[in-house]
Amino acid sequence: xxxxxxxxxxxxxxxxxxxxxxxxxxxxxxxxxxxxxxxxxxxxxxxxxxxxxxxxxxxxxxxxxxxxxxxxxxxxxxxxxxxxxxxxxxxxxxxxxxxxxxxxxxxxxxxxxxxxxxxxxxxxxxxxxxxxxxxxxxxxxxxxxxxxxxxxxxxxxxxxxxxxxxxxxxxxxxxxxxxxxxxxxxxxxxxxxxxxxxxxxxxxxxxxxxxxxxxxxxxxxxxxxxxxxxxxxxxxxxxxxxxxxxxxxxxxxxxxxxxxxxxxxxxxxxxxxxxxxxxxxxxxxxxxxxxxxxxxxxxxxxxxxxxxxxxxxxxxxxxxxxxxxxxxxxxxxxxxxxxxxxxxxxxxxxxxxxxxxxxxxxxxxxxxxxxxx
Amino acid sequence: xxxxxxxxxxxxxxxxxxxxxxxxxxxxxxxxxxxxxxxxxxxxxxxxxxxxxxxxxxxxxxxxxxxxxxxxxxxxxxxxxxxxxxxxxxxxxxxxxxxxxxxxxxxxxxxxxxxxxxxxxxxxxxxxxxxxxxxxxxxxxxxxxxxxxxxxxxxxxxxxxxxxxxxxxxxxxxxxxxxxxxxxxxxxxxxxxxxxxxxxxxxxxxxxxxxxxxxxxxxxxxxxxxxxxxxxxxxxxxxxxxxxxxxxxxxxxxxxxxxxxxxxxxxxxxxxxxxxxxxxxxxxxxxxxxxxxxxxxxxxxxxxxxxxxxxxxxxxxxxxxxxxxxxxxxxxxxxxxx
Numbered sequence: 001x002x003x004x005x006x007x008x009x010x011x012x013x014x015x016x017x018x019x020x021x022x023x024x025x026x027x028x029x030x031x032x033x034x035x036x037x038x039x040x041x042x043x044x045x046x047x048x049x050x051x052x053x054x055x056x057x058x059x060x061x062x063x064x065x066x067x068x069x070x071x072x073x074x075x076x077x078x079x080x081x082x083x084x085x086x087x088x089x090x091x092x093x094x095x096x097x098x099x100x101x102x103x104x105x106x107x108x109x110x111x112x113x114x115x116x117x118x119x120x121x122x123x124x125x126x127x128x129x130x131x132x133x134x135x136x137x138x139x140x141x142x143x144x145x146x147x148x149x150x151x152x153x154x155x156x157x158x159x160x161x162x163x164x165x166x167x168x169x170x171x172x173x174x175x176x177x178x179x180x181x182x183x184x185x186x187x188x189x190x191x192x193x194x195x196x197x198x199x200x201x202x203x204x205x206x207x208x209x210x211x212x213x214x215x216x217x218x219x220x221x222x223x224x225x226x227x228x229x230x231x232x233x234x235x236x237x238x239x240x241x242x243x244x245x246x247x248x249x250x251x252x253x254x255x256x257x258x259x260x261x262x263x264x265x266x267x268x269x270x271x272x273x274x275x276x277x278x279x280x281x282x283x284x285x286x287x288x289x290x291x292x293x294x295x296x297x298x299x300x301x302x303x304x305x306x307x308x309x310x311x312x313x314x315x316x317x318x319x320x321x322x323x324x325x326x327x328x329x330x331x332x333x334x335x336x337x338x339x340x341x342x343x344x345x346x347x348x349x350x351x352x353x354x355x356x357x358x359x360x361x362x363x364x365x366x367x368x369x370x371x372x373x
Numbered sequence: 374x375x376x377x378x379x380x381x382x383x384x385x386x387x388x389x390x391x392x393x394x395x396x397x398x399x400x401x402x403x404x405x406x407x408x409x410x411x412x413x414x415x416x417x418x419x420x421x422x423x424x425x426x427x428x429x430x431x432x433x434x435x436x437x438x439x440x441x442x443x444x445x446x447x448x449x450x451x452x453x454x455x456x457x458x459x460x461x462x463x464x465x466x467x468x469x470x471x472x473x474x475x476x477x478x479x480x481x482x483x484x485x486x487x488x489x490x491x492x493x494x495x496x497x498x499x500x501x502x503x504x505x506x507x508x509x510x511x512x513x514x515x516x517x518x519x520x521x522x523x524x525x526x527x528x529x530x531x532x533x534x535x536x537x538x539x540x541x542x543x544x545x546x547x548x549x550x551x552x553x554x555x556x557x558x559x560x561x562x563x564x565x566x567x568x569x570x571x572x573x574x575x576x577x578x579x580x581x582x583x584x585x586x587x588x589x590x591x592x593x594x595x596x597x598x599x600x601x602x603x604x605x606x607x608x609x610x611x612x613x614x615x616x617x618x619x620x621x622x623x624x625x626x627x628x629x630x631x632x633x634x635x636x637x638x639x640x641x642x643x644x645x646x647x648x649x650x651x652x653x654x655x656x657x658x659x660x661x662x663x664x665x666x667x668x669x670x671x672x673x674x675x676x677x678x679x680x681x682x683x684x685x686x687x688x689x690x691x692x693x694x695x696x697x698x699x700x701x702x703x704x705x706x707x708x709x710x711x
Contacts, residue, residue: 037550038560038591044416048423139544140430142423157546166539202657203696263697273565277590294545294562296590309423323564324533
């Protein structure tokens, strides 16, 4: 997200409760613009973390896709396995080592729920990272997000120690509409499976693709649509710019509609406040176990390590999730997933499809294809 | 980093101190003056100093977290801090709302007690609540906020996003950017749910109460704690004062031809009259108004008033968001015939 989301009126944040951090007198533009004096952006302060960063910098790579820096990565074995944030990667990834050398890498396995990907490169003798226990990192401890520079990308403190979300919270977070945006309102249908489109928002992806009110969506790609939540689930695995194939009942006919998904507007989730002052990661919720801190990282800083003042790696930065929070998957959780990921096992198995080079139009992508039956 | 000229005379140093504010924290060279602790320095200089800060934060946190509470009033969620053993809670006026309502207080361990809202000063956004369940509660002392200056280290706790089961109050550490007797601004980031939560000094005393945020990541505003002490009796008695001025009524006949969606918090176009000035200008339903005549408005009533102040024939510009893009539309204000 390159656009800076501007100043808005304060609104709802959580589903049931008004959080109104701001019905008070409007701020003048002098107060609301500019960065003020913050130690966290003072180079003299950031350089205090240089020694800690230096201990880890050889194990950090930059990942580029389609000629852009898309993510950071952490070298996990000396023979070329690299860990990163899956949803930032493309089909064609290049790793830039700390020496500046560029090496091709391919996605080897993906864990969708944790949004982690292991990549493989053919380079040997790399400097693998040493993971340290995050469970001892308690609230108030200084932490830094490391990247490819000598200075940290961002610094702050641990806000909440390692926490595993309970089932209800995880389910709620996973059901929050994420991913590519259609632009329709739907209602369930009583007897049959499917959802009825009650409104197609003007100018949206759905509108441009020719969807109409009263269309009944019965399939998206391979997935049968039985309820609205199913649509959110499917969309949460997509990104703006993805193409999906819908099977839709219109009147007596069943027709195929191909939709080029758009960007999810901030207004939809009514989460303006969280978007104020920094850019949030697209995939930013639904991680089972996280370490939360108040550093201000950018979406493309994810995939790099979070370190403490001693240079210990506490985990992999996985999301800028809100105005007050950035999330890290703790080392303990990462290490528990590495065996399967290094063995090439993706969870779910289909999750890796979107990262494989397209060799054949009919097999590329798990979301369906216009030439499909 | 800006290197200011070193302070050569002690006299100048005394003048700066008496003036009551560090106008520029970098104007005193660290070599000329010996600060008493790392907390007084413009910038910490060593990792040891960072560790000292960390250790002091960790030392005050258990008590600070114990008296940080979640507050639920009807469908509203916010935060607060207990400042007396019998359960007086400081919060924001926009969290406590009118006096005499039932409130549920949530402790860090999830335990809840019942409480009642007391008074509030809507102008400064101070509010108070009293726990009704009899007990002895962990509490924090109130500091004196009048001496708070730019650069002061502080710790914010609260429940951003609302209280979450199993999640302790969320900790942020930062420094005061600006302070007056009406508002303290810090770089401790805040977001909805934090309202009413405490800003502590490193001694664990409450210096402010979270109130509101602005567009910038460093625009985090807190109510200075002194006002609670100064207006204690009014707050305890349930008085509510300092309310915002009521919105101006329409005085002219400007006509645009759009209707905003009342269910959307951001000013979002719900309906456009065909052939109206905004239709001609290219507005579409779903457009979100970001700016009017190049100005951002955080308050919807202010935006509405500004729009209605224009006269038929005026040319105005709207910056809107549509599909993730920003567009500028020029509207010739029409005349309300009816």
